[in-house]
Amino acid sequence: MDFKVVEAKWQKFWEEHPELYWADDNIVKKKKYILVEFPYPSGSGLHVGHAFSFTGSDVYARFKRMQGYNVLFPMGWDAFGLPTENYAIKTKRKPQEVTKENTDMFRGQMKRLAYSFDWGREINTTDPNYYRWTQWIFIQLFNKGLAYKKEMPINWCPSCKIGLANEEVVDGKCERCGSEVERRTISQWVVKITEYADKLLSGLQKTDFIDKVRQAQINWIGKTSGVTIDYPIVDSNKTISCYSTRPDTNFGATFVVIAPEHERVMELTTEENKTTVEDYIKKSRKKSDMERTELQKEKTGVFTGSYCVNRLTGKKMPIWVSDFVVLTAGTGVVVGVPAHDQRDYDFAKKHNIEIIPVIVPKDGSNWDFGKGPYLNIDDALVTNSTFLNGMTAVKAKEKIINYLEEKKWGERSSNYHLRDWIFSRQHYWGEPIPMIYCKKDGWQPVLEKDLPIVLPEVEAYEPSEDGKSPLSKIESFLKCKCPICGGDAQRETDTMPNWAGSDWYYMAYCLVKKLKTNIEANDTFTDIFSDSQKELKKWCPVDVYVGGDEHNTLHLLYSRFIYLFLYDLGVLPKEIPEPYYTRISHGVILGSDNQRMSKSKGNVIVPETVADKFGVDVLRLYLMFMGPFEGTMAWNENTLMGVKRFLDRFYLYIDNQYNLNTDSSISSKVIISKTILGVSRDMESFGYNTAVAKLMEAINTMDKLGRSDLMILIKLMAPMAPYMAEELWEKIGGDGSVHQSEWPVAELKYLREDEVTLPVAVNGKVRGEIKIKNDMIQKIDEVIAMAKSLEKIKEWIDGKTIIREIYVSGKMVNLVVKE
């Protein structure tokens, strides 16, 4: 088979028949929404990771279509982002143009690799018709009080010249470029995702994510529960609040520590400590997050001069400042119980603070507090704590929280690892945040009729040292009128983070036809949403969401949040509380040296090159055969050659007999039925490696087949090798496109074998086998008698006593003997 000729032929055919892969909004048929993460269209084209996940998803989509589902399998472009902006700056071109080129390239490559996307639903996050919706969503967040402007210390990447979300900082370095991140204080838009922490947590129960993903989400949200305790400040009528998950140890509290960035630090600092505290704050501000965590053994800190009172014991506790306390965790102030917390212990030791044990081992043994804190919770009893004495730590925690609440000294509360979401980016190539600042009216959202706020075409997009967005230098963009008073006002010049466009793209695919609807005077976006209930109800939730592990926390959480928010807003169908039903995480392909592919290592495999050399079908089949879909596996040219051999053999096998007038032999019929069953089951669970193995086995063991069974084989092959299947389907005279043919169903009569081979074991070790007719399966005594009469078995049981005879119906016989 000359794959180049065949590919060209069918590519043309598919191009002329896009309806093959259209999802139908109107037809009454069971639906399947199969979503694969849309790519960032970089200048280097589709890489092998894309090819892998797209092929896996495509095989599933084709399989489901053939099974009679109305399949929605869309594709689009997550096209805002720094690489394009940087590239545009370097080449002095417009990001819009560069994006257009890149998406054209990606689309072409995808079509060549035969992905059966519904191209009628293509979306692009940089299309103003798309991002006006992204902007509209932001306005809804603002209107509900979930988006607010705040002076915030941010993670600043000096190389990208951009503020980064906490999530984008890895090991104190910029996730993209690897430069050391600095701290800067900038006024930023922040989205209160924390308000949805509990809903994001409980909503997980309505999904069927794989455990790994579910756990990742739970850990990321990181809910703990405890109590916020107010400690009165000495010589003041104020209090200071600390969050604690271990109030059961609170009788042992001896000091309080406040984070250096905390707004109340100076208020607590007495005159004589002012200079030392100020010095300390300055020093710790200079430290990057990296340094702060690197130096974790050394618990530095200074005394503020103030004290507060532990009302449980009446003890005066000194208030210290230390950068081991994280401002954004809890209240940013920590109560120190050195006897039962490693960090508190280290701090107390260093600064000579009293250590009071209040938890002891249950078994009465002595703990040497000179060596370290006692951290055990399970086998511990409370002591030295008046009314808590003798209780287990768990019981004491409940009791003390109730007590503190009664006394109004504290309040039961929860804390989350999840942080509010910094939404501002000081860059050009992103969605403009649709807000206006008026001196008189403050921050106001852009009126719906004025959406989208389109990115102006600019000459220079370089980010600047002052950290301001390039848009701030464009007068015509900056200046505007206040939507309330009509007076002079200024536009927000920050743009949105990359996540914004991908937060709701799976919904956009459903209502793609309405995305461009004109907003008339009386129309609103909400109206269009309401008008789209039919489409949303039709397709959502996403049945299978295929993506990479790297998006299991952030993207998945952000987009779930946006969905839950819009759901509460009432614009989404009531019966669909979560956007994604299942999540499949695809594996990673390493270079042939078992290392991550990278240009510097020279181990990059380009899918197009492989397709040029061996054909698309070989590439696709090989990707599916490499190993389990979720696994990490290395590229191996030898295995690829094996797959090529198989495809050649498969083609010849059909080509040699499709016009012979033979009938299938019974044994071949049996193999065909088993293969149908096995391949279908494997495809259902993304077990493509074993699906291919079963097809290989079939070809290896089968003799001549009749026409209808050859057609079945072609169909089974169609999702993975779409070109060859289409070619063979035409040869054999099948109707239309093989991809619209019906998925075969195994014939039960061939699956029912009339003879079963049973292994016979003695003491669990297989020593022989018997063949029994089907109607014998239930006859226990006869089967066991047969087993015992086997010559080979006799050798093992003669002269011994059979103490047990086990017959697992239709499975095996086991005889337990004793000397």
Place this chain on the structure above:
RNA sequence: GCCGCUGUGGUGAAAUUGGUAUACACGCCAGACUUAAAAUCUUGUGGUAGCAAUACCGUGUGGGUUCGAUUCCCGCCAGCGGCACCA
């Protein structure tokens, strides 16, 4: 430290979820075709012993449950991924 995952031939990996361990593929050995090579095809291929039938051992490791464990339970070892001074 916390959470999650993985460990099976020379290699990538299977095993219908407790019932013949190593399917399928690569690699390797031998053979056929060829002047030769490549390609293709055929046979063999977990280890040890044996000419052989066969026997014993064998799924990281040590225990346990069971007639029977790659599969379930407990401990350990190694590796991978994520989070981490979160109070």
